[in-house]
Amino acid sequence: MHMWLLITAFGDCSVLLPVFLVTAAWLISRAATRRNGLLWILTVFICIAVVGLSKLMYMSWDIGIPGLDFSGFSGHTALSSLIWPLVPALLIPERNVLLRRTAIALGVLLAVGVAASRLGLGVHSISEVILGGMLGFGFTAGFFFKLRNTTPRNSAPAWQIGISLLLPLLLCYGHTFPSQQLLKDIAISVSGHDTVFNNAPGTRY
Template sequence: MQILHLGDLELTLPLAAAVGTWLLAARSWRAAAAWAVLYGGAVGLVGGSKIAYLAWGVDIPMLDFKAISGHATGVTAVYPLVGYLLCRHAGGRAGLAAMAAGLLLGAVVAVELVRQDEHSAAEAAAGWMLGAGVSVGTVYQTEPAGVSLNLASAASAALVFMVAASLMQSAHVGYWMIKVALALSGNARPYSWDSCG
């Protein structure tokens, strides 16, 4: 599997829903609220930047910046939290090390996005920083107590992941972003780019 697919919305959104479910089931209220606000805000910024470009061609030419990378954002927001939740029961250091590994994975994906000409360096870096803010901000709300690992939390998260993954198979997000951009701008066609993930 190509590493960039780890950032596909069909995977990161169900994982994000599973993370939120785990935090709620573990009664980690502050972390769950932080996750909802931070992740929701990040998705809004990524989607908003893409719609702004598709609708009106909003960009920063000197940085070759058209839109925040959704793949870099998704990987760096979600995978550090998944690692943290799976490893935190082994101690604070294990949880934080797993989170750091997730942040490193996000950096690898960001570099690969640039290497494969999917995004400019500025777009990938913006996505990595946005995702890192989400994951680090959420983990900050869990420490020093951490999040409990129990069967109910894990089962709830797994169930939500499966349902969300199934629903995402028929959610054509890119198509709807173009439709929204055209409706907002009144243009017959969206501004185009070579590739934006």
């Protein structure tokens, strides 16, 4: 159980959102990668919106897939599958082929580990994790098709980028973003109900 908690923390929005914002800042700060930065922001926000909408549909009106025990995409899984493989793809120059591919592979493995941790902790059904992974990796695959000029020749030194990404991990790892409570508040507001639908109270998010 303790191992799963250590792994699942890498999929919490308290870590993923700062990493996403730092990556976006590096990309937008340079003209050569500004297009990728804007596409990166749009992709992540659409993924978050899809995950959030799927959860709100269930919380607000009990709309899910009962036969699959599905009450919303696993947010940890979906965002990990999108962010961890793409961060190295966006920030490591294409000329560093081995390093880039290795880092992307490690990102994929970390995302798979986060997905496994959601099952190990019992906070999501198999369908929610699998479909969350399909959603995240689907966005990742689509992004790769659009990816161009990932890092210009005058990009910042690797140590600067590394430190800027390490800081969110050191400062935010282990914290929990209140996404579940936020979604509950929104669901109650839009549905007009006194409470939300939840087939596993206090665990599904």
